[in-house]
Amino acid sequence: MNIDNRPTRTLRPLGVGEAIEIIDQTALPHRYQTRRITSLAAAAHAIRDMQVRGAPLIGVTAAYGVALAMKESADDAALSSAVDLLGATRPTAVNLHWALARVRACLQPLPPAERAAAAWLEAGRIAEEDVSQCRRIGQHGLDLWRPLAATGKRINVMTHCNAGWLATVDYGTALAPVYAAFDARIDVHGWVSEPRPRNQGLLTAWELKQHGVPHTVIADNAAGLLLARGEVDAVIVGADRIAANGDVANKVGTYLKALAAFEARVPFYVAAPRSTIDFTCRDGNAIPIEERHGDELRLVQGLDDKDRPDSLRQLPSDEAVGNPAFDVTPARFVTAIITERGSCPATTDGLRGLYPEA
Numbered sequence: 001m002n003i004d005n006r007p008t009r010t011l012r013p014l015g016v017g018e019a020i021e022i023i024d025q026t027a028l029p030h031r032y033q034t035r036r037i038t039s040l041a042a043a044a045h046a047i048r049d050m051q052v053r054g055a056p057l058i059g060v061t062a063a064y065g066v067a068l069a070m071k072e073s074a075d076d077a078a079l080s081s082a083v084d085l086l087g088a089t090r091p092t093a094v095n096l097h098w099a100l101a102r103v104r105a106c107l108q109p110l111p112p113a114e115r116a117a118a119a120w121l122e123a124g125r126i127a128e129e130d131v132s133q134c135r136r137i138g139q140h141g142l143d144l145w146r147p148l149a150a151t152g153k154r155i156n157v158m159t160h161c162n163a164g165w166l167a168t169v170d171y172g173t174a175l176a177p178v179y180a181a182f183d184a185r186i187d188v189h190g191w192v193s194e195p196r197p198r199n200q201g202l203l204t205a206w207e208l209k210q211h212g213v214p215h216t217v218i219a220d221n222a223a224g225l226l227l228a229r230g231e232v233d234a235v236i237v238g239a240d241r242i243a244a245n246g247d248v249a250n251k252v253g254t255y256l257k258a259l260a261a262f263e264a265r266v267p268f269y270v271a272a273p274r275s276t277i278d279f280t281c282r283d284g285n286a287i288p289i290e291e292r293h294g295d296e297l298r299l300v301q302g303l304d305d306k307d308r309p310d311s312l313r314q315l316p317s318d319e320a321v322g323n324p325a326f327d328v329t330p331a332r333f334v335t336a337i338i339t340e341r342g343s344c345p346a347t348t349d350g351l352r353g354l355y356p357e358a
Contacts, residue, residue, distance in 0.1 A: 040069035054167020059099035067119035133340035134171035141177025161251035163238025246331030246346030247284030284328035
């Protein structure tokens with residue numbers, strides 16, 4: 001996608017096995033800056049501290065993290081240590097564990113001397129697959145919206161958190177159909193929900209603005225009113241894990257939007273690639289929910305009056321807070337799941353129909 005009219009990806013390899021360059025998303029939307037990741041520890045830090053975020057991008061970053069670890073030491077102990085360290089950074093996003101398992105399976109049969117090069121190639125393949133899958137998600141989502149587009153009226157699409165290209169290597173998941181519609185010259189407008197406390201909706205607004213897509217930022221709690229008023233034609237979100245029965249874990253607040261959309265009879269879509277679907281997870285009750293540090297809620301991040309990054313305390317440091325990062329939307333509230341293979345009902349049979357080999 002575009003930054004200042006230049007095609008840009010969230011992550012790019014530098015050299016062969018040397019380093020990767022990422023967009024530091026903790027600096028957005030106020031500053032655009034990149035960081036070089038040259039080690040396993042730096043990759044783990046980038047994931048844990050959300051310099052990279054979004055389930056697909058976390059997986060790709062972790063794959064490159066293993067590759068960077070292998071250039072230092074590539075024996076079995078080093079491989080296991082790298083996988084364990086990266087796997088512990090974020091518990092809910094299954095793409096992370098999927099990518100690590102794939103790289104490990106690729107490297108395990110190889111002699112240590114060959115592992116660094118093989119890991120780098122495998123990480124690159126995972127990255128390119130992500131780009132291709134997200135592009136196809138965009139087209140399949142657009143196909144679902146074409147009847148709306150045929151009316152000639154503006155399509156108002158509500159999203160939650162950030163599941164755009166910043167959450168993937170390119171194109172995004174939930175925003176991919178929005179970009180596909182905009183690029184097809186369809187009149188589309190995005191309702192961008194924050195969400196608090198990390199305010200990743202501000203990243204959605206930033207990337208939509210970079211691409212020229214009309215949008216409006218709203219507070220999380222305004223969503224129900226807009227849906228009730230009939231000002232939303234569709235809601236679309238990404239996912240960090242989809243259980244085998246179609247239950248969906250996504251950024252906290254997603255469940256409330258699904259309830260409001262259901263009451264307003266507005267379609268509620270979930271867009272995600274195959275790596276987000278966990279066929280070993282029976283239902284949403286088995287999905288681990290990450291509890292993040294309370295200071296994310298106690299402190300507000302922004303710019304001071306001199307446009308310098310700063311934080312403002314809104315709660316005392318000893319105030320007890322709960323900060324669950326995700327919630328689970330039951331499958332019955334999901335109109336369809338959109339993947340790189342097409343769309344399906346949010347059911348076991350629907351997912352198996354798209355992925356019979358799983």
